[in-house]
Amino acid sequence: MPQNETVQELGLDEYKYGFVDKEQHVFRTQPGLSEEVVRQISAHKEEPEWMLDFRLKALEIYESKPMPNWGGDLSGLQDTLDEIYFYVRPQDKMEHSWDDVPDNIKDTFEKLGIPEAEQKVLAGVGAQYESEMVYHSLKQEWDEKGVIFDSIEDGLKKHPELFKKYFGTVIPTADNKFSAMNSAVWSGGSFVYIPPGVELDTPLQAYFRVNQELMGQFERTLIIAGEGSRAHYVEGCTAPAYSTDSFHSGVIEIVVEKNAHFRYTTIQNWSHNMYNLVTQRSIVHENATMEWLDGNLGSKLTMKYPSCYLVGEGAHGNILSIAYSGDGQHQDTGGKIIHAAPNTTSSIVSKSISKGTGRSSYRGLLQVHDGARNAKSNVECDALLIDETAKTDTYPYIEIDEKSAHIGHEATVSKVGDEQLFYLMSRGMSEEEAMALIVRGFIEPIAKELPLEYAVELNRLIELEMEGSVG
């Protein structure tokens, strides 16, 4: 495979998806966050009274909480928050057929390589354009099985009882400052319900894209995997590059009922000026399994720690995390596992790659509650440094209140070594090809867990980001 040429064809120094198409929004709020803005959002969405109250209460909580002083550098964030639009709506109605989708939006999808795959293979993509689902088709098979895969707004409208029962139960509004912010201004995201016993072979996929300068995106996703069900949700994100800071703060709630098996995969490639502060958490019931596969490549600062609350006996949580930090980027990522029941098991594997002035931090919390007998957990975090200036650090918090717990923790830091490079170059590879091969090998344990097209995309994105890192 002639990698050099492939890389050049794709445009080396530019952010790959950094194109901008003409904005065509119908409605947006004034910049900044206020009660007025929250009321406008809720009114515009024609929400029930309880949701407006929920949002307003969340705004109060948001305002009462201080900016976090841990993790990454958030000192420039307040200025950004004063300038951004908290809600933009590109279209007045949801589209159900590809023909109805406006051409400029199709054009955007085309640049992202979406339509072919979408039309021919993935009949059930819920794609989010700006703040809302504009195109959303559901495979007939899923309809027949009673699977709900809707925009979060339609979830609230069409399935109010189910929605109200679970919304905000996994991540309470007051969990942290940004979950409170999201609760006040959320817009867009998915609502997924898998009925008991239903198994889906094809992943449910949503494609997110932020397309307007100074626009924050506050997607809210709620997923309920019914008893004994089995499914995989895939979310990929890219955002265009802009010169001013932008902001993304999502909340993802997942309930995995007894004996269910659910996997949530996300590869995020936000543009390099974005703050990406996401709260994603699952509640895992008896003998159920939750798996997070979390890839973070873009953004200026990401703080994201997918979590599993293992509340039922025999529950299993699995977190695979991969981060790439290039010049000026800080990925503060990891995972959180709470063992709150007996015989629960968990594993965290985190891999980070840092280059130039990039910094990758692993931040993990592992908690075993009193009475969670025979809990077993294994944490492995590996950092790869591409050059002398790159940085990595590790913050593993472990809190054990149960004597019978078995906990393993292993952390490694490796540098791409001169001997490795020499070995590969002595076989004819250029320094760049050698570096790319070493990095591909490093992330292989995670890439092999991805659907093939995502594994290819992940490798290619990292190669693009790496370009210029040698020589």
Add this chain to the structure above:
Amino acid sequence: MRMSSPILKIENLQAKVADEDLQILKGVDLELNAGEIHAIMGPNGSGKSTLAKILAGHPGYEVTGGSVTFEGEDILEAEPDERSQAGIFLAFQYPVEIPGVSIANFLRTALQAHSGDEELDLFEFSDLLMEKMEMLEMDPSFAERPVNDGFSGGEKKRNEILQMACLRPKLALMDETDSGLDIDALQIVAKGVNKLREDNPEMTILLITHYQRLLNYIKPDHVHVMVQGRIVQSGGPEVALKLEDDGYAEFIPAAAGEEG
């Protein structure tokens, strides 16, 4: 006259460790003609492995004098990948681990680099790999294992020969390929090298070794003795046999040992 022009010509080569004031090669002269097998023997620290690494372009050493030409071209300024593509291959004494990269993937990438703009035919590659693995008595599953990761000493060396077989170099530098091998593994490796040579009689080999043992299986045309950064004796296979009996004592001055 053209016939006798050497494929590799080393003249008065001097080199030191890159960031230190440690001179290792102190004027090496050597000529290899195409298709010849040469062996360089010497005690530990004599500089023989350093010579092999410098010929392959290792960045850890700095050439301070002399010249090296390969097929008449000065190669000292060439990068390791350029030397590889020109036809020089170094079989490492200590092969390096590349976790997560399978041997098949690794070799495919290397062969693609060698074939330049021309897209490698994956079926041909697969056939080539299987054929060479069979020759080296390797199980086909070996191709899917990560390069050198968790390999035994013998597996690592066999993997080096596999790479050599696939890349078909004009000049093979074999750096202590016999070290760490038991007699069975040594025989398989030697048989593989001899087979490669049968298929490709023009392949020139420079064996770096501490012991005569390997030379029982791969017969050299010329044997050189290297001590303290210089070639101190050259001759035929009899030189190696004499070393086997007498050791290096006669070549080592009283003050020896300072080079570690």
